[in-house]
Amino acid sequence: MxxxxxxxxxxxxxxxxxxxxxxxxxxxxxxxxxxxxxxxxxxxxxxxxxxxxxxxxxxxxxxxxxxxxxxxxxxxxxxxxxYAAANLRAIASTRLKNSALPWLQQTVQDDVQFEIISTQGDETTVLLNGHTIAVEHLLSQLKDEQALVDVVMTAIAL
Incomplete structure (x- = not known):
């Protein structure tokens, strides 16, 4: 199995x-x-x-x-x-390079929402939430773009 x-x-x-x-x-x-x-x-x-x-x-x-x-x-x-259950939602607090924000705004689909929390220097704290798989995929893309500085992620059952 x-x-x-x-x-x-x-x-x-x-x-x-x-x-x-x-x-x-x-x-x-x-x-x-x-x-x-x-x-x-x-x-x-x-x-x-x-x-x-x-x-x-x-x-x-x-x-x-x-x-x-x-x-x-x-x-x-x-x-x-x-992990992929429809009633689970991921919540990720991320620190991104400021240069990634235009990419994030163009890339994010309806299955993930984001909110800019704060900006300090050349980094921005962004809160992501959405379906677990979609948030994880977006985080993977941010990592591939070398834009992800730090992340803490968890999930909640609805």
Whole structure:
């Protein structure tokens, strides 16, 4: 079976060690994480934290990982999405060379939106959002154009 890219959205208790325990599930099974992001939604409770975990695995290995995460005491629920799922959106905060802005404005299609956040010197911070595959493709093009200075990317399930 071929490996695919996946994203888990994990609802968990917001307590010390929850993120470490989740990461250990992957490490103990020989799966490298592409990204992991943890956040609490309501700072007044410990009931509503989220972890977003991206990785590559076969469908069978994905199920093993999901079941192992669900057994953790801090985990409330795990939702699994193929990386290209229609209800996932990527969000990328990028630093670009200013010379790339005209190219970006001409290249961006309807499946990716962008907003200029700030300009400092010869670099501009741009927020990109859209379908995961479309944003990733645009980032690849920016890298090929040697216009991408830095990027932080995550996703959200709608």
């Amino acid at each position: 071929d490996e695919q890219r996946w994203i888990f959205v994990v609802r968990s208790l917001d307590r010390p060690g929850a993120l470490t325990s989740a990461a250990s599930v992957f490490s103990n099974r020989g799966v490298s994480l592409e990204g992991i992001l943890g956040s609490g939604i309501d700072s007044n409770t410990t009931q509503d934290a989220r972890m977003l975990i991206s990785f590559q695995a076969t469908a069978a290995k994905k199920e093993v990982l999901r079941r192992a995460l669900e057994r953790l005491s801090a985990v409330v629920a795990v939702e699994a999405y193929p």
